[in-house]
Amino acid sequence: MAVDNCKNIGPLLSGLLDDELTQQDRQRVELHLEACPACRTTMEELARLRADVGALEAPQPTTEQWSTMMSAFTTKTSRALGWVYGIGGALVLTAYAIRQFAVDDTVPAIVKIGVLAVALGAGFLFLSVLLDRLAARRTDRYEDVER
Amino acid sequence: MFESLAAKGFALAVQMVGNRDDAAEIVQEGLLTLWKNRWRLDRNRQPRAWFYRVLRNLCVDRLRRRGRATAPGPQADRLSDAGAGDPSRIAEANERRARLRRELESLPAELREILCLRDFHNLPYAEIAAVLGIPAGTVMSRLHHARLELRLRMSGTETG
Numbered sequence: 001m002a003v004d005n006c007k008n009i010g011p012l013l014s015g016l017l018d019d020e021l022t023q024q025d026r027q028r029v030e031l032h033l034e035a036c037p038a039c040r041t042t043m044e045e046l047a048r049l050r051a052d053v054g055a056l057e058a059p060q061p062t063t064e065q066w067s068t069m070m071s072a073f074t075t076k077t078s079r080a081l082g083w084v085y086g087i088g089g090a091l092v093l094t095a096y097a098i099r100q101f102a103v104d105d106t107v108p109a110i111v112k113i114g115v116l117a118v119a120l121g122a123g124f125l126f127l128s129v130l131l132d133r134l135a136a137r138r139t140d141r142y143e144d145v146e147r
Numbered sequence: 148m149f150e151s152l153a154a155k156g157f158a159l160a161v162q163m164v165g166n167r168d169d170a171a172e173i174v175q176e177g178l179l180t181l182w183k184n185r186w187r188l189d190r191n192r193q194p195r196a197w198f199y200r201v202l203r204n205l206c207v208d209r210l211r212r213r214g215r216a217t218a219p220g221p222q223a224d225r226l227s228d229a230g231a232g233d234p235s236r237i238a239e240a241n242e243r244r245a246r247l248r249r250e251l252e253s254l255p256a257e258l259r260e261i262l263c264l265r266d267f268h269n270l271p272y273a274e275i276a277a278v279l280g281i282p283a284g285t286v287m288s289r290l291h292h293a294r295l296e297l298r299l300r301m302s303g304t305e306t307g
Contacts, residue, residue, distance in 0.1 A: 014291035018265065020272045046294050049301065052247055053266035059161040061154075065171035069153050073178045 005032055006039055013043050017050060152195065153178060155268065156202050162263045163206035165252060173209060177202045196270070196277040203260065203278055210256060250300040258293035265290055 012029045015021040033040050153174055160170035180201050251259060264270045264278060276283040
């Protein structure tokens with residue numbers, strides 16, 4: 001009886017070994033193992049093999065290989081930091097310039113209005129391009145494609 | 148987090164493609180993909196599985212380009228030995244390990260990857276399914292097939 005079930009029980013031996021079985025399957029396999037010396041032997045051999053594979057030492061990268069792995073990542077991080085500091089600095093300077101321009105009594109009001117209109121126009125253009133790009137990115141069918 | 152993933156990813160890539168320089172390039176590419184998708188990664192409940200999946204796909208691409216999807220080949224880098232204690236037992240253990248490495252490396256890629264993911268990297272079945280893009284139910288049967296194949300090869304080497 002037990003031997004007849006060996007083929008069906010087979011994969012469940014691995015499941016038992018990895019503690020990935022449901023309670024029902026676990027009981028089923030344990031019952032089978034009690035009656036089947038062949039499967040018990042298989043189970044012991046697989047357990048030993050599993051332990052041996054797990055005991056193999058992980059390959060370690062050399063210093064050069066580690067540099068290769070991290071180089072692109074380091075470059076990207078540096079670039080991101082560059083953008084953050086660059087944009088942050090530009091915003092601070094722009095805010096200061098706007099404030100100085102606004103409180104400067106030597107500049108006629110009409111010039112201030114003109115500069116404000118040009119700045120607003122440029123701002124709206126930038127915003128529309130940004131929104132277009134974001135919409136395109138959201139509807140990109142290939143966004144989830146992984147290499 | 149990235150450095151830990153890189154180290155583990157390197158081990159997986161070496162096991163997949165059998166060459167350390169190739170593995171380093173693959174991990175570099177994988178990290179780049181990880182960087183590009185870092186915002187999505189935060190929402191991902193299985194970042195390790197996601198990263199391993201990217202690496203695994205890159206490894207498969209590399210093996211296809213090389214035209215050898217079954218074995219890493221003669222230039223394959225080996226998983227190194229480790230052991231301590233009685234010299235004769237160390238020698239015996241090292242010999243068995245060397246044999247195990249050879250047989251592991253000669254397995255078809257499909258069997259080698261699932262064995263490494265479970266027995267070496269200790270991924271649970273659900274994560275292995277996510278990495279390999281297969282149903283969770285298939286993991287157990289494929290893994291068992293891989294273990295039986297490795298056992299068969301090991302016993303063949305031992306007796307032969």
